[in-house]
Amino acid sequence: MRKIMGTIMDRTGIVLAGGKSLRLGIDKSFIKINGRMLIELVVQRLTECVSDLIVVVDEMKKKEDVEKVLKSYNISIVVDSVKDFGPVAGIYEGLKHAKTEYCGVFATDLPFLNKDLINFFFQSCKGFDAAITVWNEKYREPLHAVYRRDPMMRACKVSIDKNSKKIFSCVKLLKNVNYIPIELIKKIDPELKSFFNINTKEDINLIRQQHRLSPDFKN
Structure with missing residues (x-):
């Protein structure tokens, strides 16, 4: 198995x-x-930034499939205990299994995660309940963020009990959130590639092209 890299031992990636x-x-x-699965690209980058890594899936069959793809990585793969509840359930499940105080939460479709930006988010969460990007007055990014466990x-848990599936119903319950302006993010990731995700077939083709040219992801 590949050893998870990094000297900071108080971080979990979810x-x-x-x-x-x-x-x-x-x-x-x-x-x-x-030639490589998207989830492996995400996991590979996160192993450079955290001491523990948890992948949350929605069913046992997918757990088995993910285990095959990530068999060379020393990580935990867990299944949602709260079914059909979306990202809130996934975050909850990951946090339940985490052993560290601070946990980064990332979507599975972020192929250009930036190691320096991830480190910045963990540092920015110290003393806060969360560190979350603010794009504008209306939108914040909860799935490239760090939370206090x-x-x-x-x-x-409160949101699940109230049947509220919106992530920001959870965030609103946190007492001390460090909202990071996008202008500050651009100083580390000028093109904001860390937040580029996949929603269309055109996105897939674009990512394949950009990934082929990126020296950061070549083995």
């Missing part, structure tokens, strides 16, 4: 690898990007 994309009709985790886990 990858939300739920079901099929409604728009694409396929499971994003298993999209091939130049216990407060966010309690908030997710």
